[in-house]
Amino acid sequence: xxxxxxxxxxxxxxxxxxxxxxxxxxxxxxxxxxxxxxxxxxxxxxxxxxxxxxxxxxxxxxxxxxxxxxxxxxxxxxxxxxxxxxxxxxxxxxxxxxxxxxxxxxxxxxxxxxxxxxxxxxxxxxxxxxxxxxxxxxxxxxxxxxxxxxxxxxxxxxxxxxxxxxxxxxxxxxxxxxxxxxxxxxxxxxxxxxxxxxxxxxxxxxxxxxxxxxxxxxxxxxxxxxxxxxxxxxxxxxxxxxxxxxxxxxxxxxxxxxxxxxxxxxxxxxxxxxxxxxxxxxxxxxxxxxxxxxxxxxxxxxxxxxxxxxxxxxxxxxxxxxxxxxxxxxxxxxxxxxxxxxxxxxxxxxxxxxxxxxxxxxxxxxxxxxxxxxxxxxxxxxxxxxxxxxxxxxxxxxxxxxxxxxxxxxxxxxxxxxxxxxxxxxxx
Amino acid sequence: xxxxxxxxxxxxxxxxxxxxxxxxxxxxxxxxxxxxxxxxxxxxxxxxxxxxxxxxxxxxxxxxxxxxxxxxxxxxxxxxxxxxxxxxxxxxxxxxxxxxxxxxxxxxxxxxxxxxxxxxxxxxxxxxxxxxxxxxxxxxxxxxxxxxxxxxxxxxxxxxxxxxxxxxxxxxxxxxxxxxxxxxxxxxxxxxxxxxxxxxxxxxxxxxxxxxxxxxxxxxxxxxxxxxxxxxxxxxxxxxxxxxxxxxxxxxxxxxxxx
Numbered sequence: 001x002x003x004x005x006x007x008x009x010x011x012x013x014x015x016x017x018x019x020x021x022x023x024x025x026x027x028x029x030x031x032x033x034x035x036x037x038x039x040x041x042x043x044x045x046x047x048x049x050x051x052x053x054x055x056x057x058x059x060x061x062x063x064x065x066x067x068x069x070x071x072x073x074x075x076x077x078x079x080x081x082x083x084x085x086x087x088x089x090x091x092x093x094x095x096x097x098x099x100x101x102x103x104x105x106x107x108x109x110x111x112x113x114x115x116x117x118x119x120x121x122x123x124x125x126x127x128x129x130x131x132x133x134x135x136x137x138x139x140x141x142x143x144x145x146x147x148x149x150x151x152x153x154x155x156x157x158x159x160x161x162x163x164x165x166x167x168x169x170x171x172x173x174x175x176x177x178x179x180x181x182x183x184x185x186x187x188x189x190x191x192x193x194x195x196x197x198x199x200x201x202x203x204x205x206x207x208x209x210x211x212x213x214x215x216x217x218x219x220x221x222x223x224x225x226x227x228x229x230x231x232x233x234x235x236x237x238x239x240x241x242x243x244x245x246x247x248x249x250x251x252x253x254x255x256x257x258x259x260x261x262x263x264x265x266x267x268x269x270x271x272x273x274x275x276x277x278x279x280x281x282x283x284x285x286x287x288x289x290x291x292x293x294x295x296x297x298x299x300x301x302x303x304x305x306x307x308x309x310x311x312x313x314x315x316x317x318x319x320x321x322x323x324x325x326x327x328x329x330x331x332x333x334x335x336x337x338x339x340x341x342x343x344x345x346x347x348x349x350x351x352x353x354x355x356x357x358x359x360x361x362x363x364x365x366x367x368x369x370x371x372x373x374x375x376x377x378x379x380x381x382x383x384x385x386x387x388x389x390x391x392x393x394x395x396x397x398x399x400x401x402x403x404x405x406x407x408x409x410x411x412x413x414x415x416x417x418x419x420x421x422x423x424x425x426x427x428x
Numbered sequence: 429x430x431x432x433x434x435x436x437x438x439x440x441x442x443x444x445x446x447x448x449x450x451x452x453x454x455x456x457x458x459x460x461x462x463x464x465x466x467x468x469x470x471x472x473x474x475x476x477x478x479x480x481x482x483x484x485x486x487x488x489x490x491x492x493x494x495x496x497x498x499x500x501x502x503x504x505x506x507x508x509x510x511x512x513x514x515x516x517x518x519x520x521x522x523x524x525x526x527x528x529x530x531x532x533x534x535x536x537x538x539x540x541x542x543x544x545x546x547x548x549x550x551x552x553x554x555x556x557x558x559x560x561x562x563x564x565x566x567x568x569x570x571x572x573x574x575x576x577x578x579x580x581x582x583x584x585x586x587x588x589x590x591x592x593x594x595x596x597x598x599x600x601x602x603x604x605x606x607x608x609x610x611x612x613x614x615x616x617x618x619x620x621x622x623x624x625x626x627x628x629x630x631x632x633x634x635x636x637x638x639x640x641x642x643x644x645x646x647x648x649x650x651x652x653x654x655x656x657x658x659x660x661x662x663x664x665x666x667x668x669x670x671x672x673x674x675x676x677x678x679x680x681x682x683x684x685x686x687x
Contacts, residue, residue: 014473018438040440040490043550047523051667058636062520062568065444109450113471123474126465147451155631156624157451158444158569159638162631169632334613335633408473417443 005396007403014114014124014412021407023388025396033388035381035411037255048371053079053343053362054165054336060358060373061159064417066109067376068159069102069150070351073224074358079165081238082345082360083338090330091167096224097180097322098154098163099349100315103223105146106352107270107308107315110415111198112139115305118409119201135197138190142312145183149319152176167333174328181323184316191312192288198309199292203302204406208390210383211260212272212297215350221273221280221318223350229276231297234260238346241357247374248382257382258374265382268354269414270307271298282317285310301387304413308352340366351376353415377416384414432481432583435467436511437501439494440521440552441487445512446470448569449484452576462583478504482582484565484575488514488521488552495558502559507582509563510555511575516564517640517673518552525551526670526684554675563588567623568638568672574623591622592643595635599626607634614658616668619645619678637671641678651682662686 009021024032048059057075061068073095080087112135113125122128129136147157153172154160162170172180213234217226228236236244247256259265275297278286289310294303344361354376361370387410395403436446450471452459466476467483483505489495502508513519529550555561565574574590581588591598595617599606607629608615616637617629628635641647647669654660654668666685674683 014469014471018469040494042440042490042521042552043524043527044521046527047521051523059520062442062444065442065447065569068442068444113450117473124472126472127474144451144454155633156627158447161628161633164633332632 077347082343439487640673
């Protein structure tokens with residue numbers, strides 16, 4: 001007699017966006033393991049066609065209300081690549097500072113607001129306030145530091161406005177920089193404790209070897225620039241992305257799924273970054289990681305939460321060092337103060353939840369002819385299903401509540417941005 | 429007295445408006461003391477179905493499923509607040525309403541297969557196209573102070589103070605140099621509702637109009653000025669007025685090329 005087990009989570013809470021999970025096991029064999037996204041598509045690549053390349057980043061920002069900064073940076077870099085513009089070091093430093101601020105805010109949200117309540121048997125972070133008031137207050141404060149830096153340097157906390165092609169419309173003052181440094185350093189202690197706190201959580205014991213992909217640079221922790229590398233030897237420039245990464249469609253989900261051509265699905269995000277760039281972490285981040293026994297490479301997707309905690313320390317340290325080295329020699333630029341020409345530009349940026357690919361082709365008037373965006377959650381979606389397949393036998397032995405929770409915890413470990421993921425692709 | 433029940437609901441959007449709700453962090457713990465957060469999928473797994481006293485709805489309506497959910501929500505909710513541009517006017521994604529459906533379908537190779545299962549209008553509509561909306565909080569995203577003002581108003585049972593005057597008023601209060609008059613740059617401030625604190629002009633950028641039209645906006649007059657003073661072409665003007673609020677009656681004429 002074959003035993004049928006079905007685990008279904010209709011609308012996963014505490015993730016951004018609308019998705020459901022379906023796992024079906026028959027007689028010990030996995031029949032189905034699906035991540036179905038019912039978040040409706042918004043067709044960004046379609047309606048960006050005909051718009052000016054100078055506003056690509058402003059539009060792309062609206063793909064995601066959480067990772068708006070990396071979307072902006074990726075769009076700007078891709079457009080600049082197409083226009084043949086090389087931006088100055090100050091602009092690159094400020095963009096990295098803003099992306100780190102986004103990572104800080106998003107990681108704090110992911111760890112403390114979305115994931116940690118599971119480990120305390122609570123429905124949300126605020127219901128933990130009675131038991132762990134300091135933890136909750138510090139978590140809120142850490143997230144706020146990221147938001148506040150974005151607001152002060154970017155002009156607005158969500159969908160910031162000062163970043164434009166070839167520079168910034170407002171250059172921060174020295175006082176802004178000193179304030180940011182103080183705010184960051186004030187949270188350093190909590191970020192360090194956070195590594196131990198997360199390491200002490202009873203993270204599910206699970207391992208599945210798969211390819212991990214992240215940006216990498218020789219001289220720094222890569223989030224805005226670099227080559228795309230992997231645990232399986234991938235080493236390519238953003239321009240070569242489409243030759244190596246393939247997207248497939250399903251009939252049950254609005255999210256497309258990526259695989260490495262000729263290989264399999266892959267993992268992007270904090271775990272991939274820490275695994276591949278461990279030696280580029282700040283000294284304190286690396287020491288904290290070693291102290292809690294983080295030995296790269298780690299192939300347990302649930303450990304992404306620990307990688308996030310380690311990255312929080314690194315983001316604070318690296319931001320402070322960027323601030324200390326900033327000279328602020330160049331003034332502001334106005335929006336679209338560049339000469340248009342025809343071009344085809346590419347960029348890859350690390351959003352908090354993994355690599356983000358943008359490509360724009362535009363005509364001699366600077367009008368976009370083709371837009372191609374692939375988001376981190378689209379990169380991860382096939383890999384999440386592969387993890388669900390591997391988890392399925394274990395899920396069968398659990399009560400429905402336990403099995404549901406485990407599936408949700410896995411999804412939360414990937415920190416998916418569902419809204420982001422549903423609009424992908426080239427327009428022919 | 430029982431605490432008022434609050435729902436935060438997401439339709440088609442980017443979640444940025446919900447993120448702005450979470451940004452009320454200084455007051456978040458106090459707020460939780462004053463209201464009962466009954467439904468907020470992004471933040472909690474303890475969600476209850478109505479009735480609700482107040483619902484903040486982010487996003488536009490773009491599938492039959494959302495339309496059903498919105499109508500049900502309306503029946504179960506005393507005060508329904510449209511949270512942000514997508515809910516109020518369609519925001520940037522509403523540009524797709526001017527794209528022929530067969531073009532947007534090309535994004536997905538197997539569009540028809542998914543389409544039949546998951547359904548999509550391939551169009552976005554503001555909430556008010558389908559149900560009665562009690563209050564609109566505009567902006568991409570709306571400023572957290574406005575969200576707090578709306579919630580306070582709901583708790584006290586009074587009309588919140590929201591700004592319907594143009595961005596120019598806030599810009600003058602900040603003593604900014606006028607980008608349109610003095611620099612001849614194509615600023616949407618004169619027809620755009622305030623509430624952002626003139627965020628863009630204060631940061632050296634022209635207003636892009638993300639709060640949608642102010643009350644009694646004279647779009648055609650601004651379009652004429654932008655053409656004459658800033659040299660904007662007909663296509664440029666269409667692009668500008670279509671961007672965040674092309675579906676609104678105040679901007680729709682300019683958004684469709686003056687027809």
